[in-house]
Amino acid sequence: MSIEMYQVDAFTKEAFKGNPAIVCILEKELGDEMMQAIACEMNLSETAFIIQERNNDKKNNKFKIRWFTPNREVSLCGHATLAASEVLFNQLNIPFNEIVYVSKSGILRAHKDVYGISLDFPLDSAINIEFERFNGLLNAMGISNYRNIFYGRETKKLVIHLESVKEILEVSPDFELMTRLDIDDIKGVGITAYSGEDHDIITRYFNPWAGVNEDSVTGSVHTLLASYWSKILIKSELRAYQASKRGGEMVLRIKENKRVEMIGQAKTILKGRLHI
Template structure:
């Protein structure tokens, strides 16, 4: 079985930056064993699988360990592949049927925009041991909130976010599915910085996390009293995101670069066949 396979750097202005995602372009629904094993083989933070469905494409995302309900950078990578391979015209909207509902993407010149529902943010008490697991003192944590199954921690200075060296073993032992950290940024043209750690689901640090910004965008829009924001995720690869917040949508915009295109060869019988 041969599958079209791409690796795309998403939220990247140039190669070797942003967040790499693998994209498997299929003609039919795929067996879950195939998707799980393929994602483990790719060993990237996310591998996307998409095939035609209704008025768009079915889209599913897998880390090397689990399937996830929402992923921003692999959605951007998937839309980029559809436009780049001519399956969609450059002015056509990409529509994806996902576990988080129908997601849309558009392209204007080289900028891709994703339209995602915002996460609800709720107040939460500090989590015992989290600051230490992140390599921080408790005094550096200004606020702790939750979104979905994740924890978002606001720190007192951007340099603490950029300089974090978490103990991933200890972070994985804590209750949250993932832990994000953020701080306001004083640099020109950047409103806030962030990082995202999810060792419990096979991703120690995600380079640039679109889904996180569907929580960060409304969070910082409320604090800064602005609906248009520029964010930088301060991983080793780094990535910029342009954000716009409306009542029921967060628009995440950035660029993507194809790094690999080819075929993924799977011997017959190695995993479940395509349905």
């Protein structure tokens, strides 16, 4: 079997910045074990598998999409969806202005925007939780002062609101200690603060439980950050920067129907075929 594949740097316009993802274009369905094995072999934070749906043997703009980290499947991944859209729009030149993805998080849409490629995702909502429960996590991350801790109702992601950009940049987690904590209902943890310079907010994101100590740029956590920060800053459009080693940025645009447009650029740096 031979599979067409691409490596794309997402949420950046420069090579070797943003968050790299593998995009596999499937001609037929693969089993879960095979997709997991491929993702493990690729060893990036996410590998996306897409297959075009057909109506009466005619191709259309609807694609099934699934995302795998090196050790598990995830229900939503923003940067790998942006990478898939870059491949479909700009490498394969599909004759459609919109892509409709069928995923485990429901229907997702992508279209070209003045800022790059826009992804239409469900907007998550922040709910408050008992701070004391996460004292062990805070200690493992070296965090002693914070403004707030909140939890994503849908994404199950935990986010810690810190005081400043300086504090965001200085956080140095003990990832081994984090993985030993009994917090199975947490699907990754982010830290965020107001930026106020070229961007409205700054973020970092960690998920050692999924084999990704620090993610370069994380789309899914921004569905939660968009709803949280839009209420604080009273803005429906936000510029966000994820301060990982590679760095990446996006525009978040709140929509009325509990959706959010996540807009960014992407650059394909490698294409080829995977032989199995």
